Amino acid sequence: MRNDMPPRIAVVGGGLAGLTLALALHRAGLACQVYEQAPQLGEVGAGIQLAPSATRLLHRLGLEPPLRSLAVEPVGMEFRRWADSSVISRGLLGAHCEQRYGAPYYALHRADLHRVLVEALPAGTIRLDARCVDFREGPEGVVLRFADGTEAAADVAVGADGIHSVLRQSLVADRPRAFGQSVYRGLVDGRRVPELVAEPRVLLWLGPGRHFVCYPVSGGRLVNFVATVPTSGSTDESWSRRGRVEDVIAAYERWCADVTSVIGAADKVSLWALHDRAPVERWSTGRITLLGDSAHPMLPFLGQGANQAVEDAVALAGCLRDAGSRTLPAALERYESMRRPRTTEVQERSRGNSTAFHLPDGEAQRERDARMGALAPDGPDWLYGYDVEGALAGRQST
Template sequence: MVIGAGIAGMSLAAALTRDGVPATVLEQAPGPTPDGVGVHLTPNALHPLRRLGLGRALERTGVRPASRDMLRWDDDRLLDSAPLGEEFAERYGASPLTLLCSDLHRALREAVPAGTVRYGRYATDLLEDSDGVTVRCSDGRQVHGDVAIGADGANSLVRSLLNTEHYRPPRRLLYRGLASASRAPEACGDARVRVWAGSDRYISCFPVAGGAQVSFTATVPAGADDPGSYTARDRVRDLAEAFDGWSSAALGLVAAAEWVGVWGVHDHAPVPVWNRGRVALAGAAAHPTLPFFEQAPNQAIEDAVILADRLRDATALSADRALADYVRTRRRRTDRLHAVTDGILAALRTSGERTPEAWAQAVARAEKANADAIYGCGPEEDGGGRPAAAEPTAGPAGAASGRSGAGAVHRVRPHG
């Protein structure tokens, strides 16, 4: 059972069902996502997706940006440019691809049998016993399976069941939007990723839908209130005020927005516990991350293919060991990426510089030093392969957790 039909959950379902492992995806939304925002896929995720047979479907609407350009916030002056297209193809075997999340989700849905995704199922409780795991939903229905995977995003319920979490107010707000390319010609031009950098905020954008639309992301410092998701009103006006005085190209992109969503960004430390018994986390539920190098969706895809590989040959008796193996493999990689982003922020704090130039230089240095590890390694190469033996993992109370004994029932409920 997979809780959450986002990129991590649907990639896992596609990888499992390709290998003949039945999967049921429980999604709280009433139906497939609308067009929404864009996604930037890098080679480390494109190769696994192609092996799943999705290459042709993604190419139909995807765009191959030639470079990522860092621009100064007020005058569009070029601060740094990193090549993406042919250089990435030569170095890593694939060029990055930008496309709508809805196009990626559609390709993943088409890769799984009909009925795999059950919409309108909001998971509220997990119970594990010697026969497997039961997921209880808010409508009273129950779903039983051998394994439950929490792929339910950065505000994961399943993560809160495995970890004792304390609420921390968001430090930043993340706005994501979509505009017609014809309404924002200054921000589009040729196929490139553009990032306007300020001292404490930025706007980035890239083409999607075959170049007909442009997806953008903007971050600003958070105020006193956490907006949650999709709750703030007057978002375009708020964005225009937050970026008052910025270049006409950046403001034109905001003014052209056809849709804008807003989230509170919580700067999480690495999640202590990813698995317990036959329950585990994947994607942003396991490793919420800041949006450097566009790795949040790409690492979710890596999680999915490694997890599917570990579960392919697992039995009811060995499923917990397969999950522990997956966690060890993936933590090595995601912890390394977390350290890279921490290093960028630490360098800026140490220098005391928060200018656009300082931001651009810090990101460029980090990417140059870690590019091969980020984009060139598949999920196995950087993870170090399969360890020889499983180790117990600590649950919230610190006790070693493995497969529950016969007849034992473990119930965990949301904190708060």
């Protein structure tokens, strides 16, 4: 690459992480090509939660109008007991959250966010049916090879292709590890559970060996729920694997009516076996780096997978934009050194919640409930108040 030419940037993966990076690069004046293995666009999955650390960045990328129209802004978050639905702790969201952190807390459907990102990108940014199967890295760049035999050259390649990232294989000698829990995901017509839509909240019921989460999405037309269960049998990681509603009902049969009524209103569910990887010491080389689940796949017990991917994307775009006379390898090194401490902490706290959320009734459970009940009714400042662009500018620690 000549010094006076913008870098050729290849993004492998057209999910939320890759598309957010593409938009952040575009807004920074840098073009990229996104290579997506699917033959057509369409994000799978169900609901996601976006905290202020991510929504402030998406707003700055120009997405505030469509997100305001599509997302639900929950007024609060509540943790409850599994057997009687008594409240363990409450946290304030809604207007209080936006006033405190300068950005809202959203609950929305993944497909809605995916569509908003696609529509914001210049035509031709995404190449479909392009499954990356191999690559060659040299001192001046990377050549990607695809399943159809074609190749593409770039000065920088970014792996945004999830927990099984092809690019990650050259950086880290590890494999996804099964966690021993699976999650059922479902969407319920909001008219069947109107009490969950009238005053929208993120609700979490904690119980022995499992927990249940629900919140409205798609402007309140749907209610998303996630139900964890101990894994037995298949360890299929697919988000789209069909589950059986009757199995979820059986797994939660002794739980309170608030939970069982949501499950009973579902027509279908998907089943996803949880996997993650341990935090690593390195996810970049001279011309390759990773972001989102490719770099730090997270268990869903802190609701931070999408949020950390958005933060990664804006941080990487900013490092590449600011490279100037720096070499591209230095820009990737800056990005990694900035992001890795924070994502490692989030990974570890997510894994820790898997124990705290699933305690059997008893002394440890009562101590947990007392600790949670004593917390201030605000979101965690270290998580919600973080501004990755402030960190880039040196105004905030990482």
